[in-house]
Amino acid sequence: MSIAKKLDKFQLPFAQDQRRALRLLAPAGSGKTYSLLWRCVQQWESAPKAKPRFLIFTFTKAARDELQDRIRNDKDFANVSGAVEVSTLNSWGYRRLRSRTHNLRLLTSSNDLFWAVHNNLQPIWTKHAKLRDLLTQTTSRNRAAKAVMTVMDGLKSLGFRHDVHVSAAKFEQHVQWLNDVGLVTYLTNLLQLLADLEIINVAGGKLSQEVEKGFLGFWREATLSLRQMAMITLEDQKYWAWLDLEESVANRKFTTGIHRHDHVLVDEFQDVNCLDLRLLQAIAAVNKSELTLVGDDDQAIYEWRGASPQFILDPDEHVGADYATHILSRNYRSPRNIVNYSQKLIKHNKRRVEKKIEAALNVDARVEVLKMPTISNCIDYVVQEVRAMLKEKTIRKVAIIGRKRGQIIPYQIVFASHNIPFYAAEDLQVFLSDAFSELKDMLGIKARAGAGPIPGFDPIQDLLKLVDKVKRYPLSKADKGALLKHLQSDRPRTLAACVASLRNYTGSLKGNNQDASRSNEFADSILEFISADSVSTAIQAISDNFEGLRKDYGKAMEDIFYTDPPFLHLAEFALRYGNDYSAFYEDLDKAIATLVRLPSDDDEATASKEPDWKLPLHLMTALRAKGKEFDAVFILDANQDIWPSKLAVTEEQLEQERRVFYVAFTRARKRITLLVNDTLLGRPALTSQYLAEMGLKAAPYPKG
Secondary structure (H helix, E strand, C coil), X not given: CCHHHHCCCCHHHHHHCCCXXXXXXXXXXXXXXXXXXXXXXXXXXXXXXXXXXXXXXXXXXXXXXXXXXXXXXXXXXXXXXXXXXXXXXXXXXXXHHHCCCCCCEECCCXXXXXXHHHHHCHXXXXXXXXHHHHHHCCCCHHHHHHHHHHHHHHHHHCCCCCCCCCCHHHHHHXXXXXHHCCCHHXXXXXXXXXXXXXXXXXXXXXXXXXXXXXXXXXXXXXXXXXXXXCEECHHHHHHHHHHHHHHHHHCCCCCCHHHCCCEEEXXXXXXXXXXXXXXXXXXXXXXXXXXXXXXXXXXXXXXXXXXXXXXXXXXXXXCCCCCEEEECCEECCCXXXXXXXXXXXXXXXXXXXXXXXXXXXXXXXXXXXXXXXXXXXXXXXXXXXXXXXXXXXXXXXXXXXXXXXXXXXXXXXXXXXXXXXXXXXXXXXXXXXXXXXXXXXXXXXXXXXXXXXXXXXXXXXXXXXXXXXXXXXXXXXXXXXXHHHHXXXXXXXXXXXXXXXXXXXXXXXXXXXXXXXXXXXHHHHHHHHHCCCCHHHHHHHHHHHCHHHHHHHCCXXXXXXXXXXXXXXXXXXXXXXXXXXXXXXHHHHHHHHHCCCCCCCCCCCCHHHCHHHHCCEEEEXXXXXCCCCEEEEEXXXXXXXXXXXXXXXXXXXXXXXXXXXXXXXXXXXXXXXXXXXXXXXXXXXXEXXXXXXXXXXXXXXXXX
C-alpha cells in the first residue's frame, strides 16, 4: 500500500516535506507518532544516493520503548529500522559523558546527593558562613543539603551556566530573558528555597546581588568540583553534554560518517526546558542538521520543570531557523463531543496557534456535570459509581483526576478502607512521607492537651515539637536550648501552661524577639491547634499554621507555582469523624498499610514486572494525566479557585491553568463526570469558569 493511502491529508504533507526545519503541531489522538515514523520512511526512501540517518528524542523511557517497538515490529518501518536511533536526552547525554569520563558516577538517590554535599563538597561550603552553619547543624543539615542540590540543578534547568554567569550583572541579564519567556516564577520559587534557609534575602536589596553574594559563588565552584570528581546528577547528564558539544562545535569537530544524523526530531517539544533546548540546539549543530519539532502548544503544562510554551510557539526566535508549520487536524482518539467541548475551552487562550480540529469518531461520550453539597458527598458518590463501573465489562479503566495532590488524599483513605485496589504511583509519597507520621503525632499531642497532666508525658517536649513545626525549618540548637531553659524555669504542668509561658519568652526565636512578638506569633498558631473542637478543625489548624509540616509533606515539583495548604481536603473529609480520633487513626493506618509501592512510569527496571499498573482504578493529578487515556474520568472539585488555582493571577498563569484542565478533560473515551462542590470547608464555592467556556451546565446532586 502506498504512503498516500497510509496517511491522511494532514499527515502526508509533513512526511513528504523535504525541509528539515519543521514544526508539527499535533493535538492528542492525531497520529503524531505514526506521522513521525512515516516521515523517516519517506525521507529515507526519497533520498537519491546516501541514505539519511535519524535521531528521535522522547521525554520518557516509556515513549522511547514504544517507538522502538513500533520500528522493530511494524513491517511498514522495516526499511528504516537500522537508520533510526531513539533516545531520551538524559540517556543520550549520559552515553556521551561516559565515553569521555573514567569511572563516571551518576547520583540518583537522596542518599547519594546527601553524601555528595556533606562529603565531596565540604571543602567548598565551609568557605561560605551561612551554608557552613546550616550544613553542620543536626536540625537543618538534611533539608539544607536537599535544598542546595535542588537549586543547583534548578539553575542548570533554567539555562544558567557556571562558566558564563559569573557576576550579578550576568545573572540579571539571564533573569530578564527568563522573564521574557515566562519562567521567572519558576526561578522565584527556586530561590525561595534559599530564602527559607536564610541564605539569601529576597525581600531586601537587589535579588541578583543577593544571589551572587549568597549562593552563586558556591554553585559555580561546586558544579565544577563534582564534574572533576566524575560525579554527576540527572540534570548534569544534559548540562555537561551541552557544554561538551558546544566546545566541539567551536573547535569545528563535527560528527561525521555513520555517526552523523541528518535529521534530529524532537517529540513532545512543548515539554522542553531551557537546558533541554540548549542541548538539542548543540546536537543539531554538531550534526550540521536542523531540529524537527513535534508537539502541541495546547498541552504545554510543564512550566514547573522550566519548560516554556514560547519555545514551540515561536521557534524562529528561540530555536534559530526559518520554521515551516504543519498541523494534524484530525483526532482519532476522542469522541466527537469531547473534541468539540475541549476546542471551545482552549480557544479562550490567546498564546496559542489557532487550529480547527475534527473528530474522526462519529460517537459521543457521556458527559455530565454534577453539583454536590460537599466534598464528603463527592467522595461517597465517586466510591459508589466506581464500584458499579468496575463490575461493567465496558468500563475497563477509570481515572480520578485532581488539580493537586491534596485532593487525592481522602480518596486514597476511602478506597483503602473499602479494600478497593488502585494505582497512584505519583501520589504514594504523600502517605509514605514524614508528614503523615508528624500529623498523627501532632493529633496525639492535641488529644493529650485536654487531658491535664499525664504521667510519663512532658508537656514541654510536646510544646517544643509543635514550635519546631510552626515555621518551615526547626529552631536552631541555640534557640531551642534557650527556650527550653525558659520553660523549665516556669515548670508548666500542662500544654496550655506551656503556651502561656511561651508568650513571656523574649529570647532569640528565629531571630530578634525582644518584644516577644515572635513568641506570641508561635503561641497563637499552637493555641488555635490545641483549642480545635474536632478532628477536622485540628487538621485545618495544622494545615493553616504549621509550615514545617508542609515541608515534610514534600511539595511536588509540579506544584511549585501553586502551593496550597496540603491538608485542606483532608480537613473537610475528616468532618465525618467528629471527635473520633481513633476511627480516623484506624482508617489512616489502613490506607498506609494497604498502599502498594509502585514504580514510576520511567522505571524500566521494574515497570514490566509490576502488574499493579494494570489495575483498573487510577488516582492522579492532572499534570500526570498527560499522555494517558481512560474509559471513564472523574474530574474532582470543578470549582473556581481550584480550576483555575486561586494563586494563578497573571494572564500567562491563567492560560497555563486552562491548558492543564484541557489535558485532564481530554483523557476520557466513554464517560466523563465533572464534580462541582456547593461548599468548600463550609463556605460557598463557585463553579469553575471552564464549564461556562465549554457550554456545560451542572445538574442537581443525584440523591440516593
